[in-house]
Amino acid sequence: MQHSHFKDSNKRHIAIFGAGFSGLVMAHECIKHGFTVSIYDKESYPGGKCVGTAKNGIVHEVTHRQFFAKNRNLIELLKEIPSPKGTCFNSLYPQNKVQFHWGKKPKTMQFQRAYFSTIEKLIDDAKSAYAMHYANVPLKDIAWFKKQLTSDKSQEELLKTSVSQYFEYQSRVKLSAFLKPVLVGWIGATDNTPALSVLDLLNNKTGELHPEAPGAYSLGIEEPISDAIITPFTEYLESQGVSFHFNSELAELCLNKTGTAVEQASLTNGQNIQADIFVSALPAHVINNLLGEHCSNFDYEYVFSHGFQFHFSTMPEQLKSKTVGIVIDSPWGLSYNITRRQVATGERICLSVTATNISCAKGSKYQRPLIDCNQCQIRDELLVQLFGDTEMLNNPYYQGFHPGPGAKLVTPEKLGTDYSSWFKGDVLRDEKGELKHWVFQHALTQPTIRNSQGLTANKCKNLFFTGEYLFDPKQNWRVPVTLERCVETARLCCELIVEREKAA
Structure with a gap:
């Protein structure tokens, strides 16, 4: 079965694989340059690892996000995307105070991030x-x-x-x-x-800042990222004619006889996708496995990171002086963000904690990596690394704890079926004594000093790559795993496509 999804036979068609943030930005840039765009993703939703929503005031997110007034590409993009607030830019707020925190002392140092x-x-x-x-x-x-x-x-x-x-x-x-x-x-x-x-x-506080950034070097978003950015972005792209195809996983690219161009892409469901230009916005390990012959300059490390949320109906005393910060003495590489929301029944306080060293570092309480702990042990360990004890669980306003989306405890039988493509931990016993494994849908991609993979394929003239782990000499922001790098890389990738089209 073949699908071209052309909306205008006079326009060149671009097929983008991956509907994460990089894929969405790539589609936006291509639409602005007059291309017809289709996006394919194996999941049933957009966003990739940029997933987070609030349900009845209860936050569920993979991780909390921080941006900078220096992120000019990201801010310009957010101004272009309509949202219920006007544009996505209107969801940004100044993080006037940030913290370094020591859990064992305990001690917190406040740092001003409003303009100096x-x-x-x-x-x-x-x-x-x-x-x-x-x-x-x-x-x-x-x-x-x-x-x-x-x-x-x-x-x-x-x-x-x-x-x-x-x-x-x-x-x-x-x-x-x-x-x-x-x-x-x-x-x-x-x-x-x-x-x-x-x-x-x-050096995020030095250099040229965006003139419309909301008054601080560090910026946050008022809602979880799906609500603030991903959902409005997807709806806007659909209104601009972008065709989304979910539950559509790339299986392979089929080349012409000389190996210099992609003729079509095959999906795991048997569909064949025809287009003029193909762009991969997939995770690095997927590109390496599927398209390794086209990109031989990859070198990266995966860092396993995930967010967990604690919920309260009133602000606990321990959180009143905190906003967003890093726990300096945490073995698991903890950072945190405190948010509060008004709902019909009162207030909802969320302590969102991201652990960024979960596969090997031993915790303070149980002396195990996070990936070897059951959910209750993770809950207790996070509190001990944050505050030195678990007293917050006795707070009368404590309402619960859960991992963010994209992390689950599953039985060994499900590892090879429902979660075969997820990152897996070793077997452990959950609170009921049953054998389980942690599985994580995403990881952070850290390019190393040996990485030189650019935005074009080795031989195929109509195959391009975009993502925050790629290199281009024109990049001004080289910080990986940040949305600014996603936006800048997608814009540079689109520029290359336009240049090649003009030269053809």
Whole structure:
């Protein structure tokens, strides 16, 4: 069975595989350039790992999100997408305060993220230095680190230098012990993450900011990401003529006789998709498995990360001074975000906690990786790493705890059927003593210093790639696993397509 899905025979047709955020942005950019666009995804919904919604005030999300006033591509995109609030841009809010938190002490340090005056910047620099000193980083290493934030090396050199090498993890052990959990909790960085990516992140308050950003260097979204962005985005693209095809998984690409162009794509359901141009917006491991012959320059590490939510009907005392932060002494690389919502029956408070080192690091309470704990053990372990105890469970306003979407405890029998493509943990016993496995639908993709995979295929002139893990020399924001990099990469990919079309 063949499908071309052409809406206008005079327009060139682009087939995009993957309806995650990168795929949606790619479709948006292609529509603006006059192409006919179809999107295919194996799931029954759009968004990929950008999934999160609130039901009766109860938040369910894969993870909480943070953006920056420096993310010019993302902000411009959000202004273009209509939503019930006007545009998706109107869901952004300034994160005026952020925190470093130590659970064992316990101690919380507040940092202003509303735009600085000169004096306030000096105070912020002093506070960040004090946070490092509090974590026992030697003064000489603190001074050296501050100098390293600006480098005279070229961008090419910094892309080929790992963060562990650049910040001398082996010789500056105390600095490494402070910096690694910050970077893990923030973006899931590994020792092999390029130094340039980390410097872009750490210097998010310097350089050109978007003139319409809402008054702070750090930004959040008022609703979970599906409600705020993904659903309005999908509806808008449909109104612009984009054709969505869910439950449609790519099986293979069929090339012409010379191997220089894709003639059609085959889906696992037997359908054959014809188009003029094919774009993969799929996860890195899927591209490697399906399309490895077309992209031989991949090198990346997967970091297993997932969000969990605690719910309260009134703000607990322990959360009143907190907004969004990183837990410096957490073995599991915890970060958190506090939100509150009004519903018909009162108020809903959500403590959304993301664990970003879940496959191997042993927790404080049970001395096990998260992936080896049952749900109650994870709940208790998260609270111990956050606050040193589980007293919040005795709060009369505590309403419950659950993992975000895309994480489940399943029986061994279901591993090879319903969850064969998910990331799997070892067998454990749940609260009832039954054998189960954790399965996770998504992971963070961290390009290493050896990654040079670009946006075009090795030989096929009509095959392109987009995603936050890809490289292009025109990129200005090199921080992986961020929406800004998704948007910028999709725009660069579309520019390449337009250039090739003009040259043809």
